Amino acid sequence: MCVCVCGSGRECWESSPCMEIHESSPLASIAYHSPKSIGLDSEYNGHRQAPAVCVSESPCEYDMSPNQGMLTPTEEPPVDAEFSQVDLNEWYPRYWACMQHFLNQGQYSPQVQALAAFVNIRLPYQRSTTPVIGFPNPQNMDSRVEGTYNAPSLRPFIRRLIVTGYDTPSVLQAFFGDDWQAGVGCVCKQERINYLFTAKSGGWTSTKAAYDMLPDEQTPFLRPLREATEEELRIAESRWRVDAPTSPWLAAYVDLFAGRETQIVIYSSLEAQATYPGIDDDEFVSILRASRESLEQARAQLLALLSHVKTYMLPDYLSSIQSTGSCPIPNNLGRDPASRHSGLIPAPPPRAFLIGNLHTGLFSLLSASGDYTHSDPVPGLRVHRFDDPPYVKYLFRGQDFVIDSPDSSDSSNSPDRAPAPLPDGFRFTDKGGRIGVQPHQYDLIRFRTCVPRSRGTLTKLPGVTIYSDRETQLQPHLSDSSDAAENSADRAPLGEMPIAWAFLGIDGSLATLHVEPGYRGQGLALNVSKEAMRRGMAEGGIWRDRGEEGEIWVHANVLESNTASRRVMEKLGGDIGWTCTWAVVEYDI
Numbered sequence: 001m002c003v004c005v006c007g008s009g010r011e012c013w014e015s016s017p018c019m020e021i022h023e024s025s026p027l028a029s030i031a032y033h034s035p036k037s038i039g040l041d042s043e044y045n046g047h048r049q050a051p052a053v054c055v056s057e058s059p060c061e062y063d064m065s066p067n068q069g070m071l072t073p074t075e076e077p078p079v080d081a082e083f084s085q086v087d088l089n090e091w092y093p094r095y096w097a098c099m100q101h102f103l104n105q106g107q108y109s110p111q112v113q114a115l116a117a118f119v120n121i122r123l124p125y126q127r128s129t130t131p132v133i134g135f136p137n138p139q140n141m142d143s144r145v146e147g148t149y150n151a152p153s154l155r156p157f158i159r160r161l162i163v164t165g166y167d168t169p170s171v172l173q174a175f176f177g178d179d180w181q182a183g184v185g186c187v188c189k190q191e192r193i194n195y196l197f198t199a200k201s202g203g204w205t206s207t208k209a210a211y212d213m214l215p216d217e218q219t220p221f222l223r224p225l226r227e228a229t230e231e232e233l234r235i236a237e238s239r240w241r242v243d244a245p246t247s248p249w250l251a252a253y254v255d256l257f258a259g260r261e262t263q264i265v266i267y268s269s270l271e272a273q274a275t276y277p278g279i280d281d282d283e284f285v286s287i288l289r290a291s292r293e294s295l296e297q298a299r300a301q302l303l304a305l306l307s308h309v310k311t312y313m314l315p316d317y318l319s320s321i322q323s324t325g326s327c328p329i330p331n332n333l334g335r336d337p338a339s340r341h342s343g344l345i346p347a348p349p350p351r352a353f354l355i356g357n358l359h360t361g362l363f364s365l366l367s368a369s370g371d372y373t374h375s376d377p378v379p380g381l382r383v384h385r386f387d388d389p390p391y392v393k394y395l396f397r398g399q400d401f402v403i404d405s406p407d408s409s410d411s412s413n414s415p416d417r418a419p420a421p422l423p424d425g426f427r428f429t430d431k432g433g434r435i436g437v438q439p440h441q442y443d444l445i446r447f448r449t450c451v452p453r454s455r456g457t458l459t460k461l462p463g464v465t466i467y468s469d470r471e472t473q474l475q476p477h478l479s480d481s482s483d484a485a486e487n488s489a490d491r492a493p494l495g496e497m498p499i500a501w502a503f504l505g506i507d508g509s510l511a512t513l514h515v516e517p518g519y520r521g522q523g524l525a526l527n528v529s530k531e532a533m534r535r536g537m538a539e540g541g542i543w544r545d546r547g548e549e550g551e552i553w554v555h556a557n558v559l560e561s562n563t564a565s566r567r568v569m570e571k572l573g574g575d576i577g578w579t580c581t582w583a584v585v586e587y588d589i
Contacts (some may be wrong), residue, residue: 101177165223260347262356288361394574466496
């Protein structure tokens with residue numbers, strides 16, 4: 001089993017060397033803790049672009065001239081909180097006062113020199129070219145005299161202190177003097193927000209690269225922003241524009257050992273921008289809305305994922321099949337009672353992958369034409385089968401399935417709450433009072449579906465059954481089951497059989513819904529579906545931890561041509577989300 005994601009790399013920050021400043025003095029001794037290993041490969045650089053980082057020496061989009069009158073009438077100062085309170089005429093002299101303290105005193109302080117060496121940044125007097133040994137006399141600051149003075153910027157030092165976690169008041173005071181808040185306080189605020197924005201834009205590697213100073217003053221480590229405030233987080237988030245161009249990313253869940261069940265589930269960030277055509281449209285297929293460049297990137301990511309699975313995961317799976325003598329295509333179809341009927345979906349070839357819940361827009365990228373219905377796969381790819389027409393994805397909100405118990409006045413939705421009432425003559429428990437699917441019922445359930453699911457899978461899925469008072473059905477005589485784990489010795493004795501059932505799948509979907517033909521048309525499909533979703537989404541249920549807040553969702557996939565089941569989903573209150581498919585693909589044949 002494997003989860004492939006394009007991570008941000010933030011988890012690596014915590015494994016950087018941990019340093020602490022003690023506030024007992026303006027710049028106290030450094031406490032160093034041994035570093036843990038740092039995973040530099042956490043970011044998938046092939047799918048990311050280095051973020052655009054603001055490195056200007058002035059506040060973003062702000063004229064830093066000390067003469068405020070130079071602003072034209074059409075220029076508006078920024079409205080961000082860290083900008084709107086800056087009076088340039090008042091700020092500029094204080095900034096130069098901080099510069100004077102830094103050049104004349106701060107850079108010669110042993111504590112400042114020690115910290116600068118530790119965070120790998122040269123002080124102005126240490127520069128090999130044009131060193132600055134002190135603040136110049138006023139006559140040497142005449143900008144009309146060429147080459148008389150090259151004022152250093154304080155921002156590189158502020159940035160280095162921020163990203164290493166040393167932007168504490170005592171450190172800033174030691175560097176820039178007692179009046180540092182008035183002189184460089186606003187600069188610190190700007191750079192702290194820039195750091196948040198940079199980290200959000202890229203991963204650990206690209207963030208570190210953005211703060212390296214070449215050739216030899218690289219940032220030795222990164223630490224999370226020290227004591228980030230809610231206002232800083234809000235401003236950084238507001239700058240993360242929804243319409244800003246970003247590279248698509250891909251995440252996948254891979255379990256080849258699922259065999260003939262779903263082996264891969266894939267999600268692309270482009271799915272969030274997908275559109276869904278109306279029910280009356282000629283082509284009932286969801287497509288991706290993105291630029292040609294983004295679609296090409298997503299296609300490359302898909303092929304890279306399939307190549308990775310084939311190269312690094314498929315050999316172990318094939319080796320396991322050979323060593324155990326098992327095969328996803330069973331040789332005992334004639335003996336397996338759940339495989340006798342011809343409608344069972346065939347298993348994928350051993351070297352092919354069964355991809356489930358695949359967005360139709362994403363599947364279309366595997367076609368050379370980009371069209372869902374055209375079976376012209378890109379070179380090196382073979383599509384054994386896919387669903388045409390596709391499945392329709394229905395989404396259900398958990399709050400729609402909270403049912404109050406008649407004798408309860410609270411708002412709890414525990415699984416122990418009373419279910420929705422059934423029509424007379426039907427019940428959710430067997431004659432022994434047991435709730436849910438019983439082991440002796442698995443073969444019947446498997447026999448009634450075209451989707452191959454093992455008994456082991458069914459034992460993991462939360463299910464709900466409905467029984468009839470009018471008759472007691474006995475277990476079918478399926479005594480010739482052959483699997484060692486599924487032979488007659490492992491099955492319970494004959495017992496009462498349900499007339500309707502529903503399961504929630506391991507992916508949170510309403511995976512199975514069935515009503516025996518003689519009991520259809522009485523609303524039982526609605527009852528059993530609602531109860532399955534209610535129990536799964538109730539507090540403490542499989543899809544909701546106790547105390548968890550926020551919206552809880554369940555989804556269901558119904559073949560577009562299955563109008564009866566789609567009507568059930570609509571009566572349940574399901575909203576159409578998009579279309580998806582189950583596809584069997586083989587890469588690099």
